Amino acid sequence: MGLEKSMAGITQTLAEAPPLPMTEAAYLPGVAYDEMFTAEGDVRPHYDPLHARMSTLGAEELAGRQRTLERSFLLQGITFTVYGAENTTERIIPTDLFPRIIPAAEWARIEAGLTQRLRALNLFLDDIYGDQQILMDGVVPRELVLGAPSYRREMQHLYVPHKAYANVCGSDLIRCQDGQFAVLEDNLRVPSGVSYMLANRDAAKRTFPGTYRAAGVRPVERYPDLLLATLKSMTADWRSNPQVVVLTPGVYNSAYYEHAYLARLMGVPLVEGRDLVVHENMVYMRTTTGLRRVDVIYRRVDDDFIDPLTFRRDSSLGAAGLFNAYRAGNVVICNAPGTGVADDKAVYAYVPDIIRYYLGEDAILPNIETFLCREPRQLQHVLANLDKLVVKAVGASGGYGMLVGPHASQSERDAFADAIKADPENYIAQPTIQLSTAPCLVDGRIEPRHVDLRPFILSGEKTIVTPGALTRVALKRGSLVVNSSQGGGSKDTWVLAEDHGPANGSARP
Amino acid sequence: MMLARVADSLYWLGRYIERAEHLSRLSSVMLNATLDQTDAGAHAVWIAMAAVGEPGDGAGVASFEAAQKLVLDRQDQNSVVSSLARARENARQVRDQITTETWERLNLLYLKVTDSRAAKEFSDSSSTFLHDVIADLHLFKGAADTTMSHGESWRFMMLGIYMERAQLVSRLLEVCFTDSPRHGRLDDHVALVSVLRMACALEPYLRVYTAEIEPRHILEFLVFDEDFPRSIRFATAQIEQHLTALTRSVSAGERAGPERLAGRLKARLQYADVDELKAVGAGPLLTTVVNECARIHEAIYETFVAYPLEMRLPA
Numbered sequence: 001m002g003l004e005k006s007m008a009g010i011t012q013t014l015a016e017a018p019p020l021p022m023t024e025a026a027y028l029p030g031v032a033y034d035e036m037f038t039a040e041g042d043v044r045p046h047y048d049p050l051h052a053r054m055s056t057l058g059a060e061e062l063a064g065r066q067r068t069l070e071r072s073f074l075l076q077g078i079t080f081t082v083y084g085a086e087n088t089t090e091r092i093i094p095t096d097l098f099p100r101i102i103p104a105a106e107w108a109r110i111e112a113g114l115t116q117r118l119r120a121l122n123l124f125l126d127d128i129y130g131d132q133q134i135l136m137d138g139v140v141p142r143e144l145v146l147g148a149p150s151y152r153r154e155m156q157h158l159y160v161p162h163k164a165y166a167n168v169c170g171s172d173l174i175r176c177q178d179g180q181f182a183v184l185e186d187n188l189r190v191p192s193g194v195s196y197m198l199a200n201r202d203a204a205k206r207t208f209p210g211t212y213r214a215a216g217v218r219p220v221e222r223y224p225d226l227l228l229a230t231l232k233s234m235t236a237d238w239r240s241n242p243q244v245v246v247l248t249p250g251v252y253n254s255a256y257y258e259h260a261y262l263a264r265l266m267g268v269p270l271v272e273g274r275d276l277v278v279h280e281n282m283v284y285m286r287t288t289t290g291l292r293r294v295d296v297i298y299r300r301v302d303d304d305f306i307d308p309l310t311f312r313r314d315s316s317l318g319a320a321g322l323f324n325a326y327r328a329g330n331v332v333i334c335n336a337p338g339t340g341v342a343d344d345k346a347v348y349a350y351v352p353d354i355i356r357y358y359l360g361e362d363a364i365l366p367n368i369e370t371f372l373c374r375e376p377r378q379l380q381h382v383l384a385n386l387d388k389l390v391v392k393a394v395g396a397s398g399g400y401g402m403l404v405g406p407h408a409s410q411s412e413r414d415a416f417a418d419a420i421k422a423d424p425e426n427y428i429a430q431p432t433i434q435l436s437t438a439p440c441l442v443d444g445r446i447e448p449r450h451v452d453l454r455p456f457i458l459s460g461e462k463t464i465v466t467p468g469a470l471t472r473v474a475l476k477r478g479s480l481v482v483n484s485s486q487g488g489g490s491k492d493t494w495v496l497a498e499d500h501g502p503a504n505g506s507a508r509p
Numbered sequence: 510m511m512l513a514r515v516a517d518s519l520y521w522l523g524r525y526i527e528r529a530e531h532l533s534r535l536s537s538v539m540l541n542a543t544l545d546q547t548d549a550g551a552h553a554v555w556i557a558m559a560a561v562g563e564p565g566d567g568a569g570v571a572s573f574e575a576a577q578k579l580v581l582d583r584q585d586q587n588s589v590v591s592s593l594a595r596a597r598e599n600a601r602q603v604r605d606q607i608t609t610e611t612w613e614r615l616n617l618l619y620l621k622v623t624d625s626r627a628a629k630e631f632s633d634s635s636s637t638f639l640h641d642v643i644a645d646l647h648l649f650k651g652a653a654d655t656t657m658s659h660g661e662s663w664r665f666m667m668l669g670i671y672m673e674r675a676q677l678v679s680r681l682l683e684v685c686f687t688d689s690p691r692h693g694r695l696d697d698h699v700a701l702v703s704v705l706r707m708a709c710a711l712e713p714y715l716r717v718y719t720a721e722i723e724p725r726h727i728l729e730f731l732v733f734d735e736d737f738p739r740s741i742r743f744a745t746a747q748i749e750q751h752l753t754a755l756t757r758s759v760s761a762g763e764r765a766g767p768e769r770l771a772g773r774l775k776a777r778l779q780y781a782d783v784d785e786l787k788a789v790g791a792g793p794l795l796t797t798v799v800n801e802c803a804r805i806h807e808a809i810y811e812t813f814v815a816y817p818l819e820m821r822l823p824a
Contacts, residue, residue: 074620075613075616075617075620076609076612076613076616077601077604077612077616251598251601251602256601257604260601260604260605261604261605263605264604264605264606269511269512269515269605270604270605271512272514274514275512275513275514277818279822279823282823284823285512286512286513286514286818287510287511287512287513288510288511288512288513288516288661288665288755288759288813288814289510289758289759290759290816290821291818291821291822291823292510
């Protein structure tokens, strides 16, 4: 589904677009699924209260609230750093005023699907770092797993409590044109964004208090203490009061705000690599009163950088000897090193099979259809349909090594076809996906913008899906790129409770 | 128990906050003193510039330009804006240790002085600008005092504030009671009032000594007063108090603990002979204070931050 078609959709729906009183221009949903309006232009029932509230607010009022919101983010220091030649400046991640709302029934499905998926992926990790049964049975190609750069041989045959390799997972979901949610990507390394989920919620409560109260939104505020409980559940029983720390690359990291935020809300120290000392396979942190033992490290540093003795030698972000202490069972590293192999772009295609293999169930949340160029027949299909597909290099991320077929020229496609033929194993292809749209305040007008959904799943002794998510927004008209580095923003996500009758709680029996 | 690096950042946060306040006040007094074209005004400018380490030759300094540089020059490591930037950088490093209320005060102030409109605001009304900066720093200290737990974090920050204050006031007095190459001895009424203003001491001084402003009394007040929060004696007593509380849980062995050095300095000021000061001048005592503060600073590092690991490894 290309951009051209969606543009065509916009002009077609012009006539029946439902107008919002406070804007000069009408809200124009395209062909994509819209979160607020049905294809017929009716407001979806779960959006009714918000829609009603939006209609009573004038453009100026909305702009004022937007300014207040942005100012509060700046004041709290919820910023990321932009490095320039002369000056480094701090910017807030654009935040949209209007929440995105997900009804209870839809969420129940998402929750079940994510739980199922993470359970299977943890079992998969336990298997490939253990007996490798799934590789012997030929469900996933052996070389695909063992040859991946994110596969860490050092992790083989290590005991991981509860088989919980990925303690914090942030999967990216999208809603397809038929209204169904599907998984676009799993994030099992060091997923970020949870602080924006919490900050957005805080802001939304202040922006639309009445609507929020009446809607019956499930709270997300327990995330920090659930995270702490998850981290603590990863230690040995005999460590009575385990010392948890958050390991950050430092204040210059773009997600530093989040690291400090989580440490503060969990009440645990925020450490850098230089604060840690490993002595006789024990990890200590340097405190004012001497060295103190560390039991759990919630690391926000990539595998490559956590230990210069085991991984990259030029890294100063971790602590020398950390991995050996981990091997010896004296410290827990969360997420476990080597989880990245399970969110590899090529392994992704096998996740439905992985779920079936370990759990004997069909995947509740479908994958996006993915063609593996390593398979000759699929390769033929990809080469024949380059103008309709998005092709991604398996090893690359962040939009590099990617061809968006419908937007590319013939010569670009030809060049890419040669690259694919030369190294088919390195490429996968997916159809161009039309993300769903949600109402956003853009330059004083309410317009549809494409959004995705990143919920956060904790897994330790138990698996918990936080009833909320970060909704990322592509703020450029028609754009499908939601990454904050490329002009993306975010908005709050309201997950509605099962049964919300009248606002002021009828005393339930 | 807190991370050594965090203690370091909090300590410097305190120092930079105090430095920013002191520099703002010097600039403000300096600009005010030159409103009247008098020799005393020029003397006050010389004192302020000498106190920040740029005495020049005592010739007329363009005070507005000097003040603007002292406040807003980001290239100058020793300006108000640089001090605030560093204070905030340290606060960001320990964002999990300070309360949101405290952080917001500092962040707001930082955003104000680094804003593109700051230069215009300063040139439009420098006294309002500096007044607001000082008031915002007081709000920061108030927020820290009323919202942070008065435990280790807070004590390291207060330690930084009082260490910086003791040194800044000593430095100011050293300059005041050294003869200026151009203006000679400090005895002019206007210049003396300016000095008291630079130490934020005018009103408290008047309540003790009335409007008879004499160099001897100024020295006595700013060095030995027990209750005035900017006297050296008060600052050293605070340093001693915070260090005693902080070292309670450290077993650093027989090394010269910072709390013992601080206790000695405090006692020295507490039991000093004021008549002796009159006889030999303030110079030697002020030099002692500056040197002792430097030793305490080193001892703080040896004890809390950069200690040798061998001594602290578990048996």
